[in-house]
Amino acid sequence: MKEAVITVKNLVKKFGSFTANDNLNFEVYQGEIFGFLGANGAGKTTALRILSGLSSPTSGEVIVAGYNAKKDPEKIKKNIGYMCQKFSLYEDLSTRENIMLYGGIYGMSKTLIKRRTEDLLTKLNFREYSDRMISDLPLGLKQKLAFSVAVFHEPKIVFLDEPTGGVDPITRRQFWEMIYETADRGITVFVTTHYMDEAEYCDRISIMSDGRIVALDTPEALKIQYGAESVEDVFVKIARPKP
Amino acid sequence: MKRFLGFIKKEFLHIFRDFRTMIILFGIPTAQILIFGFVVSTDIKDARVAFLDLSKDEATQKISDKICSSGFFRRVDDLQNYNEIDMAMKKGIVKAVIVFGDNFGHDLISQGKATMSIIADGSEPNTATLITNYVTAIVTDFNRELAGTSATGNILVQPEVRMFYNPELKGHFMFVPGVITLILILICALMTSITITREKEFGTMEVLLVSPLKPVHIIVGKVLPYFILSFIDVIMILVLSWFVFDLPIRGSLILLLAETMLYILMSLSLGILISTISKTMQQAIFMSFLGLMLPTILLSGFIFPIENMPEAYDWVSAILPPRYFIVIIKNIMIKGTGFMYVWKETLILMIMTTLFIGLSVRNFKVRLQ
Numbered sequence: 001m002k003e004a005v006i007t008v009k010n011l012v013k014k015f016g017s018f019t020a021n022d023n024l025n026f027e028v029y030q031g032e033i034f035g036f037l038g039a040n041g042a043g044k045t046t047a048l049r050i051l052s053g054l055s056s057p058t059s060g061e062v063i064v065a066g067y068n069a070k071k072d073p074e075k076i077k078k079n080i081g082y083m084c085q086k087f088s089l090y091e092d093l094s095t096r097e098n099i100m101l102y103g104g105i106y107g108m109s110k111t112l113i114k115r116r117t118e119d120l121l122t123k124l125n126f127r128e129y130s131d132r133m134i135s136d137l138p139l140g141l142k143q144k145l146a147f148s149v150a151v152f153h154e155p156k157i158v159f160l161d162e163p164t165g166g167v168d169p170i171t172r173r174q175f176w177e178m179i180y181e182t183a184d185r186g187i188t189v190f191v192t193t194h195y196m197d198e199a200e201y202c203d204r205i206s207i208m209s210d211g212r213i214v215a216l217d218t219p220e221a222l223k224i225q226y227g228a229e230s231v232e233d234v235f236v237k238i239a240r241p242k243p
Numbered sequence: 244m245k246r247f248l249g250f251i252k253k254e255f256l257h258i259f260r261d262f263r264t265m266i267i268l269f270g271i272p273t274a275q276i277l278i279f280g281f282v283v284s285t286d287i288k289d290a291r292v293a294f295l296d297l298s299k300d301e302a303t304q305k306i307s308d309k310i311c312s313s314g315f316f317r318r319v320d321d322l323q324n325y326n327e328i329d330m331a332m333k334k335g336i337v338k339a340v341i342v343f344g345d346n347f348g349h350d351l352i353s354q355g356k357a358t359m360s361i362i363a364d365g366s367e368p369n370t371a372t373l374i375t376n377y378v379t380a381i382v383t384d385f386n387r388e389l390a391g392t393s394a395t396g397n398i399l400v401q402p403e404v405r406m407f408y409n410p411e412l413k414g415h416f417m418f419v420p421g422v423i424t425l426i427l428i429l430i431c432a433l434m435t436s437i438t439i440t441r442e443k444e445f446g447t448m449e450v451l452l453v454s455p456l457k458p459v460h461i462i463v464g465k466v467l468p469y470f471i472l473s474f475i476d477v478i479m480i481l482v483l484s485w486f487v488f489d490l491p492i493r494g495s496l497i498l499l500l501a502e503t504m505l506y507i508l509m510s511l512s513l514g515i516l517i518s519t520i521s522k523t524m525q526q527a528i529f530m531s532f533l534g535l536m537l538p539t540i541l542l543s544g545f546i547f548p549i550e551n552m553p554e555a556y557d558w559v560s561a562i563l564p565p566r567y568f569i570v571i572i573k574n575i576m577i578k579g580t581g582f583m584y585v586w587k588e589t590l591i592l593m594i595m596t597t598l599f600i601g602l603s604v605r606n607f608k609v610r611l612q
Contacts, residue, residue, distance in 0.1 A: 052453050053453070054452055054453060074455065074457075077453060077454060077455045078455045080453070082449070082450055082453040082454075083450070084446050084449050084450065085446070086445060086446025086447075088446055088447050088449070088450040089447075090253065090257070090445075090447060091445070092256070092257055092260045092261065093253065093256060093257075097253070097256065100249065101249055101250070101253050102454075104245065104246055104248075104249030104250070105246050105249065105250060105451075105454045105455065105456055106246075106454065106455060107245070107246055107455065159453075
């Protein structure tokens with residue numbers, strides 16, 4: 001039996017008369033890479049904000065990392081990591097200072113931060129950049145570092161909001177290798193993306209359209225179900241606007 | 244608390260590493276004080292004047308000497324006829340020409356009165372007014388001396404003007420409070436709105452909001468360094484004006500600093516409010532400049548007296564917080580009055596601060612929803 005780290009039951013989010021999330025139901029398991037797909041405006045961002053404790057659901061039950069999103073958003077925040085499409089690092093701080101800052105914000109002790117920083121610098125082969133400003137780093141390295149910082153405090157879940165927007169294919173490949181490694185460590189990866197080839201790398205994917213989840217399964221199962229060659233075909237078949 | 248301290252440290256690093264921010268924080272205040280104090284002087288000293296003396300007698304000689312020895316004027320030219328006046332003005336060599344017509348001395352003795360003209364360069368109205376006033380005063384003085392020596396002199400009522408609080412009408416008495424008012428709005432409102440919108444633009448704000456830091460910690464952590472630095476700025480300006488211009492602080496220093504803190508707080512909350520409505524740094528800069536800087540300079544009474552404004556401007560000026568702070572700071576520094584004389588303005592500033600904070604919190608909540 002796989003352990004669920006995210007449980008969403010009958011989630012509804014309304015803004016006035018507009019329903020952004022219409023009765024969502026899904027579970028995400030520990031150590032899984034969960035792809036969250038959907039066209040622009042399908043309601044992905046809204047759902048992501050609720051899951052990360054930024055926004056409160058109108059109705060329904062949302063449990064993230066063991067805490068209720070309506071009652072305990074602050075506790076959720078301590079147990080998740082987050083990285084958005086813009087680089088979430090400070091350009092005028094050095095690599096080390098950025099790590100220190102985020103480690104401190106998540107309440108880690110100084111000695112723990114120091115130890116993990118050294119580990120991280122060695123692992124990423126980053127030693128020569130440790131005291132350089134982020135603005136001097138090449139794009140690919142920034143991306144890797146931003147991801148490493150998002151999981152630096154060993155959260156239960158990491159949310160990646162279109163993490164590979166505007167990045168070259170080689171860096172994207174390397175980035176996904178890091179994602180796999182993270183998932184192997186038991187950290188759940190919840191990722192939104194517009195790249196359909198990336199969706200193929202996920203353990204399971206969900207596809208949203210008009211505020212509802214219209215498909216949810218492994219990429220293989222979905223391809224068979226819709227008689228499609230690739231996830232992209234599946235996506236086009238499902239998410240195409242109705243005539 | 245430890246989380247919070249690390250966050251504040253980061254904000255200080257942002258400030259100290261950005262050359263432009265440092266210039267705005269410490270370069271501009273110093274430069275403004277010195278420029279306004281020395282260059283933009285509203286006092287006249289060594290104003291260049293020319294004389295057109297067609298009479299050339301003892302009386303005109305005495306008056307000219309009196310004018311030139313007053314210390315306010317410097318004789319740069321002697322003209323020969325009326326046609327040269329226009330030329331001298333146009334060339335810009337002189338600010339004013341003093342003219343004695345034919346038979347000045349003769350008329351003075353035979354008829355008991357004579358007319359002289361002061362022709363000033365009206366393209367600089369302030370200087371022109373000052374020059375004519377000064378010359379008139381000197382001539383009045385000459386009249387009095389003349390009346391004293393002659394037996395037939397009339398006894399006239401001689402008004403004696405004294406300027407309270409600023410006897411020499413020094414310009415920097417007016418500019419230092421103005422510069423403090425302006426600098427604080429600039430640093431607090433402009434800089435905080437920029438620093439907060441910068442986080443939004445770079446996407447780091449989202450990461451902070453998702454972190455365990457509470458929104459109130461994020462905001463306070465971002466503005467606290469500016470609070471501290473702008474307070475240091477005020478002290479720097481006061482010390483600078485004390486040493487360079489002998490500007491006194493006649494009232495209570497503690498009251499002055501307390502009022503300054505209130506004003507800083509007001510400006511910071513205004514900066515936060517601007518950052519909640521603007522999506523980009525450009526918007527924030529635009530709003531701060533157009534909405535705050537220009538009105539502060541033009542309408543707060545910093546340079547142009549509010550009493551002389553058309554009524555509509557007066558109303559606009561009434562919603563500008565700097566207007567009230569200028570009154571407070573001038574009262575305390577120059578007149579040396581206590582809290583009883585500025586409580587109304589203080590109250591208005593407090594209400595404005597509360598209003599801005601309230602609006603910011605509301606905007607912030609709407610955004611998060």
